[in-house]
Amino acid sequence: MEHDNASPAVTSHRHGRVWVITVNNPPVNALSAAVRLGLFAAIEQGEAQPEVGAVLIVSEGKTFIAGADIREFGKPPVPPSLPDVCNRIEACSKPVVVALQGAALGGGLEVALGAHYRLALPGAKVGSPEVDLGLMPGAGGTQRAPRLMGVKAAAEFILSGKPVGAHAALEAGLVDHVTDSSLTALDAGLAYANELLAQGTPVRRVRDIAITNPEIALSELSVLAQDTAKKSPGLYSPLKILEAVRASVELPFDEGLSLERRLFMGCIDSPQRAGLIHAFFAEREVSKVPEARGAAPRTVASLAVIGGGTMGAGIAVAALDAGLPVTMVERDADSLARGIVNVTKVYDGLITKGRITEAHKAATLARFRPSTNFADLAAADLVIEAVFEDLEVKKAVFHQLDAVCKPGAVLATNTSYLDIDAIAAATRRPQDVIGLHFFSPANIMKLLEIVVPSRVSPDVVVTAFELAKRMKKVPVRAGVCDGFIGNRILASYKQAADYMMEDGASPYEIDAAVRAFGYPMGPCQVTDLAGGDIGWATRKRRAATRDPRARYVEIADRICERGWFGQKTGRGFYLYPQGARTGQPDPEVLAMVDAERAKKGITPRSFTPEEIMRRYMAAMVNEGAKALADGIALRPLDIDVTFLYGYGFPRFRGGPMKYADTVGLANILADIRAFAQEDPLFWQPAPLLEKLVAEGQDFASLNQLPS
Numbered sequence: 001m002e003h004d005n006a007s008p009a010v011t012s013h014r015h016g017r018v019w020v021i022t023v024n025n026p027p028v029n030a031l032s033a034a035v036r037l038g039l040f041a042a043i044e045q046g047e048a049q050p051e052v053g054a055v056l057i058v059s060e061g062k063t064f065i066a067g068a069d070i071r072e073f074g075k076p077p078v079p080p081s082l083p084d085v086c087n088r089i090e091a092c093s094k095p096v097v098v099a100l101q102g103a104a105l106g107g108g109l110e111v112a113l114g115a116h117y118r119l120a121l122p123g124a125k126v127g128s129p130e131v132d133l134g135l136m137p138g139a140g141g142t143q144r145a146p147r148l149m150g151v152k153a154a155a156e157f158i159l160s161g162k163p164v165g166a167h168a169a170l171e172a173g174l175v176d177h178v179t180d181s182s183l184t185a186l187d188a189g190l191a192y193a194n195e196l197l198a199q200g201t202p203v204r205r206v207r208d209i210a211i212t213n214p215e216i217a218l219s220e221l222s223v224l225a226q227d228t229a230k231k232s233p234g235l236y237s238p239l240k241i242l243e244a245v246r247a248s249v250e251l252p253f254d255e256g257l258s259l260e261r262r263l264f265m266g267c268i269d270s271p272q273r274a275g276l277i278h279a280f281f282a283e284r285e286v287s288k289v290p291e292a293r294g295a296a297p298r299t300v301a302s303l304a305v306i307g308g309g310t311m312g313a314g315i316a317v318a319a320l321d322a323g324l325p326v327t328m329v330e331r332d333a334d335s336l337a338r339g340i341v342n343v344t345k346v347y348d349g350l351i352t353k354g355r356i357t358e359a360h361k362a363a364t365l366a367r368f369r370p371s372t373n374f375a376d377l378a379a380a381d382l383v384i385e386a387v388f389e390d391l392e393v394k395k396a397v398f399h400q401l402d403a404v405c406k407p408g409a410v411l412a413t414n415t416s417y418l419d420i421d422a423i424a425a426a427t428r429r430p431q432d433v434i435g436l437h438f439f440s441p442a443n444i445m446k447l448l449e450i451v452v453p454s455r456v457s458p459d460v461v462v463t464a465f466e467l468a469k470r471m472k473k474v475p476v477r478a479g480v481c482d483g484f485i486g487n488r489i490l491a492s493y494k495q496a497a498d499y500m501m502e503d504g505a506s507p508y509e510i511d512a513a514v515r516a517f518g519y520p521m522g523p524c525q526v527t528d529l530a531g532g533d534i535g536w537a538t539r540k541r542r543a544a545t546r547d548p549r550a551r552y553v554e555i556a557d558r559i560c561e562r563g564w565f566g567q568k569t570g571r572g573f574y575l576y577p578q579g580a581r582t583g584q585p586d587p588e589v590l591a592m593v594d595a596e597r598a599k600k601g602i603t604p605r606s607f608t609p610e611e612i613m614r615r616y617m618a619a620m621v622n623e624g625a626k627a628l629a630d631g632i633a634l635r636p637l638d639i640d641v642t643f644l645y646g647y648g649f650p651r652f653r654g655g656p657m658k659y660a661d662t663v664g665l666a667n668i669l670a671d672i673r674a675f676a677q678e679d680p681l682f683w684q685p686a687p688l689l690e691k692l693v694a695e696g697q698d699f700a701s702l703n704q705l706p707s
């Protein structure tokens, strides 16, 4: 066996007549400059040796190749480019085989498409997730996949970004063979390459395959382009993907490749790419919290919820779905019966939609133990309280938990706003008490704010992060304050929206501007969906402590006083005739808004969508900066992830703090100062924002973990 190390990230050796090239670039074998160079050189070496009859590309570790090295985007390019590497592989005069194990994604799939024969282990996954990063395949994927899969199927595959398993890839024509053995990729690949050699199989280049039914393909692409423009309005890369795939039909292969490259570079330069890649890294960084250094998680083999209302039931379902046994404790038999229905109806809904079977429901609910007896909590490793949002009720519950739970059990509260230090103080074990703030519906929404009170032990924080992972949530560490990260900042920009409404923007204009920015819904639509009564109750609770100097807008209160709580009552900011889910503007609401303006002597003025968003975002960013300075959020990226996963912030903008960096902090601060002329109390610039602007810094500079 001859060895020759082309580069540390890529090694190669001859095994009989097969030249084996191994990629080894942990953790995911991304195609860094070293890997690209190594692959290019190794192919040339293999080709040059007369003893070599075929080339095999494999990789070490869990993934084949996870794609381009995302960390290199936005930096000066280092040759060889990935298209050059893929083309060099394809041009090889000896058959090149790839053996795929784990994920072959993005550029990793493109490397495989450059090869002549593709073998997959049964657990392999192939996909083109570039669209999720604001990108498109940029190394031949849009030209080669249509030749293998058919044009429409390839376009849909690339637009979806979703990876498929080995057998689906075989069916789609992306791979040639799936091993059904337990061989390693190396052994399976060697066997396959030797078989090809024994049969004298020649090279087979994807570029030489003709596109089938080009006329039909072009009309299918036109339909897809219309659908795409409707489904992903405002997104840059999906339409570029379709343009490139169209080129695979209309242009000779090399011209198609050049066009793909140009379109890809356009995507690289787009702010959407920067926002989406920021989101990709941010959602991985959020779990890196100070407590994770050194503390080990406690064992959680069973979970309990207190309360079977909206949240308790949703959390129970999320925990059951994570495979945990779940006890639900309610205050009396009637409430418990409602709690049981709240849980079972979720599974019934899934059965109706054909997503699960009766047997699955029965097996899941076999782990569900409803009870009205707090003593049944004695064995639980982790308890999540989700009773009414009332400090005294919660304190009483925690007092009871302290009496019945075993030592070391984690005691969590799902409170939205209340002081968790005060709740912890109702027990003799504040070190075990933490906030686990789920979002509604808790079995669906990904965000979990892990709220860290002052006396909690670090291993409880680590346990919470572990639980989040098991429940497939995106956890964000938050400090204790009124509303934590999300609801605290929400309160501020909703106030800005209320002021605009009173000053002249209609609820419908505000919603439309927010949607045009990229949110799925505007704030008034969200209020109608969640139920106007929830916010109303909070406002009434806070009335006594509200700053008497602060401007208070009563429009939403007037609507609630009429019993108009939104969708559930058929009326809120919008009208929902006959249970409709999409609301219609309500002239009576507009009249009520006018009446409120008149009462305060306000002459309404007009707002452009642009001004609406400048005010909305300025309020959000300003409060975000204050939450950062207070230590409520560890880093700007924690705020970004909170809003991406809990509040529908458009992902392609990366999150509010990333957006602020994109716009420029000096511009945001200038807006705040201008707005402060009207209302200096509300529009007080965050000192942190002023400091960053004075230093010429951005929020990104604060995204390192504090040491």
Ligand code: 3HC
Pocket (backbone or CB within 6 Å): 027, 028, 030, 063, 066, 067, 068, 069, 070, 071, 082, 103, 105, 106, 107, 108, 110, 129, 130, 133, 135, 136, 137, 138, 139, 141, 281, 284, 285
């Ligand atoms: N480049 C650089 N770093 C990457 C990376 C990539 N393509 N993919 C993952 N990483 C990093 C992660 O940031 C993480 O770093 P950290 O440990 O410092 O936080 C580490 O690798 C491990 O990643 P995960 O935590 O995500 O590991 P998992 O095992 O959960 O998932 C995975 C593995 C499925 C490969 C997942 O990482 C993934 O989906 N990666 C991105 C794949 C992708 O989008 N590829 C397309 C890139 S664009 C492209 O190829 C353009 C081309 O067409 C020209």
Ligand code: NAI
Pocket (backbone or CB within 6 Å): 306, 307, 308, 309, 310, 311, 312, 329, 330, 331, 335, 385, 386, 387, 388, 389, 390, 393, 397, 414, 415, 416, 417, 437, 438, 439, 440
């Ligand atoms: P809910 O009113 O739907 O449910 C509360 C449940 O707690 C009721 O079923 C009630 O019978 C039960 N309960 C009350 N006192 C109890 C006691 N002493 N022992 C056992 N059970 C008791 O309320 P919801 O919406 O589920 O809210 C629960 C908590 O979750 C609140 O703290 C709320 O702020 C928080 N939250 C609510 C969100 C929402 O969108 N609804 C989102 C995130 C958090």
